[in-house]
Amino acid sequence: MAYEKVEVYSPRSLAEALEILSQKKEQIKPVAGGTDVMVMLKDGALKEKELLNLSYIPELSYIKEKENHILIGATTKYREIRRSPIINAYAPILIEAVRQIGSPQIQNLGTIGGNLGTASPAGDSIPPLYVLNAKVKLQKVGSAREVHIDKFFLGPRKTVREADELITEISVDKMEPGSYYFFEKLGLRSANAISIVNAAGILSLENKTIKYLRLSLGAVAPTVIRATEAEEEAKGKELTEDLIERIAKLASEATRPISDIRGTAEYRKKATYGIVYEALYKILKGYGKKIEYGFEKIS
Numbered sequence: 001m002a003y004e005k006v007e008v009y010s011p012r013s014l015a016e017a018l019e020i021l022s023q024k025k026e027q028i029k030p031v032a033g034g035t036d037v038m039v040m041l042k043d044g045a046l047k048e049k050e051l052l053n054l055s056y057i058p059e060l061s062y063i064k065e066k067e068n069h070i071l072i073g074a075t076t077k078y079r080e081i082r083r084s085p086i087i088n089a090y091a092p093i094l095i096e097a098v099r100q101i102g103s104p105q106i107q108n109l110g111t112i113g114g115n116l117g118t119a120s121p122a123g124d125s126i127p128p129l130y131v132l133n134a135k136v137k138l139q140k141v142g143s144a145r146e147v148h149i150d151k152f153f154l155g156p157r158k159t160v161r162e163a164d165e166l167i168t169e170i171s172v173d174k175m176e177p178g179s180y181y182f183f184e185k186l187g188l189r190s191a192n193a194i195s196i197v198n199a200a201g202i203l204s205l206e207n208k209t210i211k212y213l214r215l216s217l218g219a220v221a222p223t224v225i226r227a228t229e230a231e232e233e234a235k236g237k238e239l240t241e242d243l244i245e246r247i248a249k250l251a252s253e254a255t256r257p258i259s260d261i262r263g264t265a266e267y268r269k270k271a272t273y274g275i276v277y278e279a280l281y282k283i284l285k286g287y288g289k290k291i292e293y294g295f296e297k298i299s
């Protein structure tokens with residue numbers, strides 16, 4: 001299908017972008033990397049006739065430390081996240097996910113804010129954001145609010161963002177030094193594949209006892225979910241094969257998947273069990289990834 005004709009606004013500052021959005025509201029579609037929006041445009045699925053191009057606003061692209069948090073500007077590209085010494089040092093679980101998104105071409109354009117804006121339950125940066133206790137900053141002319149990630153999504157492709165708001169920043173907690181982490185993705189191939197199931201986890205052990213497990217699952221419910229019963233089961237217990245089996249079972253039971261062209265609901269439930277089991281088993285056997293730098297600064 002031929003491209004629809006659209007008018008593109010390219011503001012040079014956040015203030016200017018918010019002003020345009022306050023006037024046009026749902027008539028205009030924000031676009032950052034365009035890796036989702038351009039597909040919609042090509043497929044004739046874009047209802048808006050105007051685009052608000054965010055890629056010329058330098059103040060929306062950054063990665064900074066603030067005490068025990070990391071602040072990521074909404075238009076920060078996956079490539080920048082992968083290369084960031086701050087993310088590598090304090091939130092490497094995000095790198096694990098981001099390096100499995102699309103392909104190098106997609107990572108050169110795609111942004112973290114765009115993944116949130118698309119609000120797909122299969123979005124790969126989202127499960128790590130759940131276990132990193134992320135907060136999403138939404139700004140409009142004259143005000144800003146912060147929404148916890150588990151309140152941000154209302155369903156597939158639906159968020160609490162109002163038409164006159166932009167996602168401007170994502171803040172995440174730094175990971176605890178010495179904690180284990182994983183991001184596992186099951187797709188139909190190893191690049192440019194939408195997740196059939198994905199899972200992100202952070203496991204903190206004291207000697208052999210679990211201080212906490214944070215576990216989130218994607219593509220198995222209308223939004224990404226936290227497997228809270230599995231997390232509760234893990235708390236205060238020794239990591240053993242028996243416990244891993246119980247955690248993986250509870251994770252699978254927490255899912256409410258659909259059947260689609262990529263997999264049946266039943267397959268997704270089994271796959272959830274499998275990827276959670278495998279990720280924790282690797283940690284038990286000494287092959288898990290562990291955060292090395294913790295709160296130290298790296299040069």
Ligand SMILES: Cc1cc2nc3c(=O)[nH]c(=O)nc-3n(C[C@H](O)[C@H](O)[C@H](O)COP(=O)(O)OP(=O)(O)OC[C@H]3O[C@@H](n4cnc5c(N)ncnc54)[C@H](O)[C@@H]3O)c2cc1C
Nearest residue numbers: 030032033034035036037101102111114115117123124167
């Ligand atoms: C070939 C291919 C492979 C892909 N592979 C993956 C994959 O493996 N995993 C995955 O998760 N995704 C994948 N995607 C989807 C896409 O790349 C990601 O969702 C990406 O993060 C979108 O970012 P973007 O900046 O390109 O978003 P855009 O296309 O610019 O925007 C996406 C949505 O977010 C909104 N938006 C963007 N920025 C803002 C903002 N600051 N404030 C408010 N709303 C905003 C837009 O209005 C739009 O609704 C793939 C896409 C393609 C084409």
